[in-house]
Amino acid sequence: MPIIAPSLLAANFLHLGEECKMLNESEADYFHLDVMDGRFVPNISFGLPVIEQIRKATNKVCDVHLMILEPEKYAEAFKNAGADILTVHIEACIHLHRNLQQIKSLGMKAGVAINPHTPINFLTDIIHDVDQVCIMSVNPGFGGQAFIPQTINRIKQLRQLTDEKGLNVDIEIDGGVTVENAASIVAAGATVLVAGNTVFKSPDPIKTISQLKAVS
Ligand code: DX5
Numbered sequence: 001m002p003i004i005a006p007s008l009l010a011a012n013f014l015h016l017g018e019e020c021k022m023l024n025e026s027e028a029d030y031f032h033l034d035v036m037d038g039r040f041v042p043n044i045s046f047g048l049p050v051i052e053q054i055r056k057a058t059n060k061v062c063d064v065h066l067m068i069l070e071p072e073k074y075a076e077a078f079k080n081a082g083a084d085i086l087t088v089h090i091e092a093c094i095h096l097h098r099n100l101q102q103i104k105s106l107g108m109k110a111g112v113a114i115n116p117h118t119p120i121n122f123l124t125d126i127i128h129d130v131d132q133v134c135i136m137s138v139n140p141g142f143g144g145q146a147f148i149p150q151t152i153n154r155i156k157q158l159r160q161l162t163d164e165k166g167l168n169v170d171i172e173i174d175g176g177v178t179v180e181n182a183a184s185i186v187a188a189g190a191t192v193l194v195a196g197n198t199v200f201k202s203p204d205p206i207k208t209i210s211q212l213k214a215v216s
């Protein structure tokens, strides 16, 4: 059964408390929280004060996806705001190994996100230090985009790499995940499904989450 991580980027921000309550009552495992700086990606979302409030509204895992430059400047602040998993982009980190050690030393799980154009084998020499890889299945910055089909191949490549090394690394897929394509994503080797629009624009989000969870 995959881990389900609804992305609150697609939630109704005027009703964030109710959206959190709905997720708490659902089979969702993580709250996926997308932070954008308008520099690494061409969009700005929400930041520390919002995450601090969401933290108070849930006991579920807060999976924070930083789409920002110089994430090392903010790692401690995100820990204090309540992040359990902190993910930085391979493309945004000049000293990725140092960034991951910093995240772990602060007591969080360390994630690395990788854009659609970045070869999976760029992870070869860092994979031992990673708890979760977030394979972007769209270009980061916006919800509601279409899943890039080549991602399936990339998931298989990463799964092969982690299997060869005997590592237990979660493989998270972010962008364009639907009830229809979830099975092929999981079959390729993904363990965590992020879903924004699929969950929050559904007429019955709790049921949609259950459908994603039931994928094998
Ligand atoms: C995109 C974000 C995603 C986004 C996914 O940059 O990282 O987490 O919210 O949204 P959907 O599932 O609607 O594609």
Ligand code: ZN
Binding pocket: 007, 032, 033, 034, 065, 174, 194
């Ligand atoms: Zn994300």
